[in-house]
Amino acid sequence: MTGHVMIVDDEKMICQSLRGILEDEGYEVSSAYDGPSALEKIREESPEMVLLDIWMPEMDGLEVLKRLKQDRPNLPVVMISGHGSVESAVTSTKLGAFDFIEKPLDADKILLAVRNGLEMGRLAEQNRLLRAKQEPPAISGSSPAIESIRQAISRVAPTDSWILITGENGTGKELVAHAVHRGSARSTYAFVDVNCAAIPEDLIETELFGHEKGAFTGAGVRKRGKFDLADQGTLFLDEIADMSLRTQAKILRILQEQRFERVGGTSTISVDVRVLAATNKDLPKEIEAGRFREDLFYRLNVIPIHVPPLRERMEDIPCLVKEFLRDIATRSHQEPKEFSPGALEALKQQAWPGNVRELKNLVERLVILCPSEVITAEDLPETLGGKKKSSSRYDQALGVDGFKEAKALFERIYLEEKLNQYQGNVSQTAEAIGLERSHLHKKLKSMEIQVAKNGS
Numbered sequence: 001m002t003g004h005v006m007i008v009d010d011e012k013m014i015c016q017s018l019r020g021i022l023e024d025e026g027y028e029v030s031s032a033y034d035g036p037s038a039l040e041k042i043r044e045e046s047p048e049m050v051l052l053d054i055w056m057p058e059m060d061g062l063e064v065l066k067r068l069k070q071d072r073p074n075l076p077v078v079m080i081s082g083h084g085s086v087e088s089a090v091t092s093t094k095l096g097a098f099d100f101i102e103k104p105l106d107a108d109k110i111l112l113a114v115r116n117g118l119e120m121g122r123l124a125e126q127n128r129l130l131r132a133k134q135e136p137p138a139i140s141g142s143s144p145a146i147e148s149i150r151q152a153i154s155r156v157a158p159t160d161s162w163i164l165i166t167g168e169n170g171t172g173k174e175l176v177a178h179a180v181h182r183g184s185a186r187s188t189y190a191f192v193d194v195n196c197a198a199i200p201e202d203l204i205e206t207e208l209f210g211h212e213k214g215a216f217t218g219a220g221v222r223k224r225g226k227f228d229l230a231d232q233g234t235l236f237l238d239e240i241a242d243m244s245l246r247t248q249a250k251i252l253r254i255l256q257e258q259r260f261e262r263v264g265g266t267s268t269i270s271v272d273v274r275v276l277a278a279t280n281k282d283l284p285k286e287i288e289a290g291r292f293r294e295d296l297f298y299r300l301n302v303i304p305i306h307v308p309p310l311r312e313r314m315e316d317i318p319c320l321v322k323e324f325l326r327d328i329a330t331r332s333h334q335e336p337k338e339f340s341p342g343a344l345e346a347l348k349q350q351a352w353p354g355n356v357r358e359l360k361n362l363v364e365r366l367v368i369l370c371p372s373e374v375i376t377a378e379d380l381p382e383t384l385g386g387k388k389k390s391s392s393r394y395d396q397a398l399g400v401d402g403f404k405e406a407k408a409l410f411e412r413i414y415l416e417e418k419l420n421q422y423q424g425n426v427s428q429t430a431e432a433i434g435l436e437r438s439h440l441h442k443k444l445k446s447m448e449i450q451v452a453k454n455g456s
C-alpha cells in the first residue's frame with residue numbers, strides 16, 4: 001500500500017525515526033514540528049493521513065485535531081502520546097481521532113495503524129463520492145416561483161403530509177420530491193420511485209406489493225414490492241394519472257389502510273410510508289373525463305406544489321446554466337466553461353417545451369461540441385428560433401465602448417427583436433413593451449427601422 005502521511009511532533013528525532021520506518025515501506029512522508037505549521041502544511045499538501053503528537057508547546061495535538069476535523073472530517077488522524085493516559089485517549093477519540101498509540105513507538109504498531117488509517121480514509125472518500133453521485137442536485141433558480149417552492153418545501157418537508165406535485169414534463173417535479181424527502185425525518189430511510197406510466201397493467205400489483213415464492217410461474221423467489229421497500233421512507237408515485245382505474249382503486253385502498261398482501265401471499269403486511277405523487281396532467285380535467293378517481297385525487301392532494309414551466313421563469317436560465325456547467329466540469333475534472341451574455345439572452349428567447357430537461361441536454365451538448373471556453377450565441381444551434389443573428393449582434397453591442405453608442409445599439413436590437421417576435425405588428429409590440437403605439441412608430445421612423453408590410 002502507498003500513501004502520503006504527515007507526521008506532526010515537536011521532537012525532531014521522533015519525526016526522523018518515524019519517517020525512516022514509513023519510507024522503508026514505500027510511503028511518502030512529510031513532517032511538521034508544531035501545530036500551526038502542521039495545519040498550514042496539511043492544507044497545502046493534502047496528505048491522506050496524519051500521525052499527531054498530543055503534547056506540543058503552543059498548540060497541543062487535541063486542538064490541532066479539532067481544527068483538522070472541521071476542515072477535513074474524513075482525514076484519518078492517529079494520535080501519539082508519551083504520557084499515555086486513558087483520559088486523553090478518550091478525548092481524542094471523541095474528537096474524531098482514528099487511533100491512539102503510546103510512546104515508546106513500536107514500528108509494527110505504527111505500520112498497522114497507518115495501513116488501517118489509509119484504508120479507512122479511502123473508504124470514507126469513496127463513500128462520499130458515491131453519495132454525491134447518487135444525490136440529486138439541489139433546486140437551482142432565482143425566480144420568485146422557485147423561491148416560493150423552496151420555501152414551501154422547507155415548511156412541509158418535516159411534516160408527514162402527503163404532497164401532489166404538478167407541472168409539465170422536465171420542470172423538476174422529481175427534484176422537488178427528492179428535496180422533500182431529504183428535508184424530512186425519513187431521509188435516512190429509502191426514497192422509492194415508482195413510474196406508474198412505465199409499469200404494464202398486469203405487472204403493477206407485483207411491482208408495488210411484491211410476490212411470494214411460487215405465486216406464479218417464474219416466481220422462483222420471494223420479491224419485495226415498492227411499498228415494502230419504502231417502509232418508513234418515502235414512496236414517490238410519478239405519472240400518477242397514467243394508471244388504469246382498476247389500479248387506482250387498489251392504490252387508494254392501500255394508501256388509506258397502509259396495509260396490503262403480497263401476490264400469492266396470505267398474510268397482511270403493514271407499512272408506514274409517506275406518499276408524494278406527481279403528474280403532468282390536469283387532474284381535475286382527468287376526473288371530469290372519467291379517467292381519474294376523485295377520491296384518490298383528494299387523498300393525494302393534501303398539499304399541492306406546482307412547478308411552473310421554464311418559459312414562465314426565464315430569469316432562472318442563467319442560474320440553471322451555471323449549475324449545469326459546474327456539474328459537467330466536476331464530472332470531467334475540468335474548469336467550468338461559460339456562456340456569453342448574448343448566448344444566455346438567446347436562450348431566454350426560446351419556448352422550451354421540454355423545460356429544464358431540454359435546457360440541461362442542450363448545455364451538455366454545447367459543452368462537448370464547442371472547443372472554446374466561452375460559448376457564444378453563434379455556437380447555439382440555428383434551430384433555436386433563428387436567434388443566431390440577433391444574439392451575435394448583442395455580443396457585438398457589448399463590445400462597444402461608448403455608453404451612448406451602446407445604448408442606441410441595444411435599443412435598436414431590442415426593438416427589432418420585439419417587432420420580429422410580433423411579426424412586425426407595431427400595435428401588439430407597443431402594447432407588449434409598454435409604449436404608446438404612436439410613440440413607437442415615431443421611434444422606429446427616427447431610427448430608420450423598417451417595419452414589414454403587414455405591420456400595422
Ligand SMILES: Nc1ncnc2c1ncn2[C@@H]1O[C@H](COP(=O)(O)OP(=O)(O)OP(=O)(O)O)[C@@H](O)[C@H]1O
Binds near residue numbers: 172356
Ligand atoms: N431547478 C432545477 N435545478 C437544477 N436542475 C433541475 C431543476 N429542475 C430540473 N432540473 C433537472 O432537469 C431534469 C428534469 O427534472 P425532473 O426529472 O425532476 O423533471 P420532472 O418534472 O420530474 O420530469 P418528468 O415529468 O418528465 O418526469 C433533471 O435532470 C433535473 O436534475
